Amino acid sequence: MAKAATKKPVVRVYCMYGLGGPIWSGGIESVLAAGLRRIPGVVVQPTRRYSQYREIVEEIRKTPGDIHVVIGHSMGASTATYVTDYVKVDLLVLYDLAGFEPSLLGRNTGRAIDIYDTFPDMVPEWRVEAVKGHEKKIERWYSRYGHTGQDDSAELLNKVAAEVKKLAA
Numbered sequence: 001m002a003k004a005a006t007k008k009p010v011v012r013v014y015c016m017y018g019l020g021g022p023i024w025s026g027g028i029e030s031v032l033a034a035g036l037r038r039i040p041g042v043v044v045q046p047t048r049r050y051s052q053y054r055e056i057v058e059e060i061r062k063t064p065g066d067i068h069v070v071i072g073h074s075m076g077a078s079t080a081t082y083v084t085d086y087v088k089v090d091l092l093v094l095y096d097l098a099g100f101e102p103s104l105l106g107r108n109t110g111r112a113i114d115i116y117d118t119f120p121d122m123v124p125e126w127r128v129e130a131v132k133g134h135e136k137k138i139e140r141w142y143s144r145y146g147h148t149g150q151d152d153s154a155e156l157l158n159k160v161a162a163e164v165k166k167l168a169a
Contacts, residue, residue, distance in 0.1 A: 011067045011168045013044040014056045014083075018074025019099055020148075021049055025073040027151030028095075032071065035157045041168035050075040050099075053082050060087040067091075067167050071160070073151045074123065075099035081128060084108040091167060093160055095150045096143075098123045105138065106131040113163065115141045115150060123147045 015033045017025040029047040037044045048055060050072065060068050060083070069091040072080030077094035081102035084092065090110040094102075096117045105112055105128060114128050130138055145153045 009066045011042045011069060011164060012063060013042060013069045013071065015047040016072035016076030016080055017047060017049050018076045019050065024148045025076060025151050028073050031152050032157050035161055036164055039161065039165055039168055042164060050079045053079040056083050057086045069164060078102050081105065091163060094128055096125065096147050097128060098125045101126055102128045104129055104131045106134045109137055112138045113141055114138055115143055115156065117143050117145060117147055117150055119144045119146045
């Protein structure tokens, strides 16, 4: 008797704008989400505002067997960390976190990529941290595109897409 094929989990990606929505974080949808939608096995949900993190939590609760990726820019990066307060996130990508103090990352975070922009700007920023014992989950990347230019970067899109592809493989 043949073994039943196990269904491969879907990679579900949730992107979040920062404070200015598509005005200051437009690349989150037009560059990043659009690029990730071309990856087989990846479903990218409509891009949300930073204040809509609770909707993402509810959607993740409906698909516990899938792989979940949450990506945010600026204030969207800050509130993306709040998602991990409630549900497991396999990959958290934080584009130049700013605006609110982030949650500490812990057991609900599989891995986090903290992309910090070193180009001078006037945006107050925080660095995401982890609770004791979970520090190795955070990987630090650096860029020089400016706070509002990070999400438009094809170079960063390609790096993030490579990480999402690994989850979909």
